[in-house]
Amino acid sequence: MVIKYFSWIKEHLGKSEEHIVLPNHITNVDQLIDYLNQMDKKYHLILKKKEIIKVAVNKTYSSFDANISNDDEIAFFPPVTGG
Amino acid sequence: MNKSSSIIKIKIQNEDFDVSEEIKVLYQNNTGAVVNFVGIVRDYDEKNKQIINSMTLEHYPGMTETEIEKIIIESFDRWELTGVTVIHRIGNLKPFDQIVFVGVSSKHRQNAFDGCNFIMDWLKTKAPFWKFEEYNNQKNWVSFNESDNQALEKWKN
Numbered sequence: 001m002v003i004k005y006f007s008w009i010k011e012h013l014g015k016s017e018e019h020i021v022l023p024n025h026i027t028n029v030d031q032l033i034d035y036l037n038q039m040d041k042k043y044h045l046i047l048k049k050k051e052i053i054k055v056a057v058n059k060t061y062s063s064f065d066a067n068i069s070n071d072d073e074i075a076f077f078p079p080v081t082g083g
Numbered sequence: 084m085n086k087s088s089s090i091i092k093i094k095i096q097n098e099d100f101d102v103s104e105e106i107k108v109l110y111q112n113n114t115g116a117v118v119n120f121v122g123i124v125r126d127y128d129e130k131n132k133q134i135i136n137s138m139t140l141e142h143y144p145g146m147t148e149t150e151i152e153k154i155i156i157e158s159f160d161r162w163e164l165t166g167v168t169v170i171h172r173i174g175n176l177k178p179f180d181q182i183v184f185v186g187v188s189s190k191h192r193q194n195a196f197d198g199c200n201f202i203m204d205w206l207k208t209k210a211p212f213w214k215f216e217e218y219n220n221q222k223n224w225v226s227f228n229e230s231d232n233q234a235l236e237k238w239k240n
Contacts (some may be wrong), residue, residue: 006143007213008224052227056211059146073145079227081120081185082140082171082212083203 001070003032006077008052012045022070029055031062032074046076053078088112089159090166090188093151095142097174100184109166109188116197119186120203126178130226131224133218140173140182143211147171152204158187161201162194171212203240207231 005036006016026035035048036043046053055062068074094100102121109117118133124138155167166188173237176182185206187198 004143006141006211007215011224056143056146059143059149061209075146077143077211078213078224080208080211081214081225081227082142082210083207 001068002073003036004073004075005008006075008078009045009076013042022068027067028063029068029074030065033064049078054080064068089164090168091152091155092166092168092170093148093155094168094170095144095147095173096170097172099172100170102181102184103167105184105186106172108168109186111165111188113190114165114188115190116192116195117186117188118192118199119184120199121181122183124176124178124180124182126220128216131216131221131223132222133217134218135178135216135218137175137177137217138173139205139215139217140171141213141215142171142173146211148155150210151206153208154202156175157205158198158201162198163188164194164198167198167202169206169211171206173212204231204238208235 001020001022001034002017005013026032028037033046037047054077056066057066058063090111106117106119128135128136128152151169158164158167165188168186170184172182185199185202187195188194208231216223
């Protein structure tokens with residue numbers, strides 16, 4: 001699985017993307033965040049700001065309870081500020 | 084939506100764009116009006132009370148184009164339009180540089196006005212771009228403006 005980070009989330013984590021092998025028991029975005037947070041407390045930021053942070057699954061806006069699989073591309077980013 | 088005779092152009096680029104050239108792209112059969120919006124980099128951040136030296140725009144390649152395309156398709160569903168162009172710049176920009184161009188053409192003016200307004204409102208809230216501003220002694224990621232969400236209210240019906 002590819003996980004991408006943008007804007008200040010990318011800066012906080014110190015990386016713009018990472019590749020992980022999704023464990024079988026992880027089936028949605030919420031569980032993925034918990035899993036990442038267990039590996040490194042830095043990911044706590046995503047949990048802490050979950051009410052504002054957006055998630056995309058395969059480049060489509062998604063919800064935190066969306067089902068995911070190892071073939072998916074997940075992205076976490078703050079509300080957009082273009083235009 | 085009749086796409087066969089419509090122009091849809093989406094570009095995400097570092098380079099500047101020529102507004103008069105882009106407007107001409109939208110001149111075509113059945114068009115009597117072209118409305119366009121150009122967004123430029125401000126030289127002053129009112130929220131942080133800082134002079135802006137530069138701005139950097141990052142985006143999510145692939146998702147950006149898809150989200151803009153969805154907005155354009157929705158605008159064609161809502162109004163009788165003959166063409167839409169959206170150009171958004173990325174990378175490092177300076178005050179008064181052009182950031183975004185939205186051009187909308189239609190047979191009559193009202194559809195073009197409404198379509199252009201609609202596309203900009205949705206682009207501000209959905210297209211995955213993020214601005215980073217640099218001031219003299221400080222820099223920060225621009226925060227989302229709640230008024231951009233409120234602007235969407237007028238398109239609810």
